[in-house]
Amino acid sequence: MSFKATRAIIGAVSLMITAPLLVTHAHAIVPTSAAAVNTDEANLALRGYDPVAYFSAGKPSMGDARFSAKFNGATYHFASAANLKMFKATPAAYAPQYGGFCAMGVALEKKLDGDPMVWKIVDKKLYLNVNEDVAVAWNRDIPGNLVKAEENWPEIKNKTPESL
Structure with missing residues (x-):
């Protein structure tokens, strides 16, 4: 097996291990809101x-x-x-991109709370993640995760976090 194939398998396994953690961690600030921007009840982003x-x-x-x-x-x-x-x-x-929701969460078709302290600027755009562990997983393949997130965002942006 080539190094590239081994690396791809390790990345996929890491993502499978990390994905369940996303679901059990912080949900969006208002889980019943269908808004495309992650805000509190006072509409503060x-x-x-x-x-x-x-x-x-x-x-x-x-x-x-x-x-x-x-x-x-x-x-x-x-x-x-x-x-x-x-x-x-x-x-x-x-x-922030994806309305301030977690970038990795969007890549996995979830609307999770983006933590303003867990951030990265990529190609002059601001992305948040739900926590440091998830940011590590997101950083492993930013280009691939952005492709997934861009595909998912139009479908999930107007859904409630709790419905996903």
Whole structure:
């Protein structure tokens, strides 16, 4: 068996082991919501973290309600007026992919809570994962997982997390 084939088998087995963990960990913030953006009951996205800060500061920063904007039906908070201005100019460039749901979860046809502290920027897009263990699995094959997630997202984005 070739090294490439062995690596593929190990990756598949790892994913099969990780997939059940996804289901037993954190669900979306509001499991009965069919919204395409992961928010709390007050419609706050990213648990109040500033989506621009991931790009400008290179790390998560808690937003301030004084600096807020709505995008795709959700409210985002920002750490500064400058970040708010950047977001308003091009919100889709800063909003997390898959509405802030876990990227690996979407690849596995689930809408799981994205943890703002477990993130990665890929090709100038922000992705969240439900926890560090899941992020490790997602990072093993980001291109493959993104293909799966892009295929799944149109089908699941308007479904409730609990229905998946």
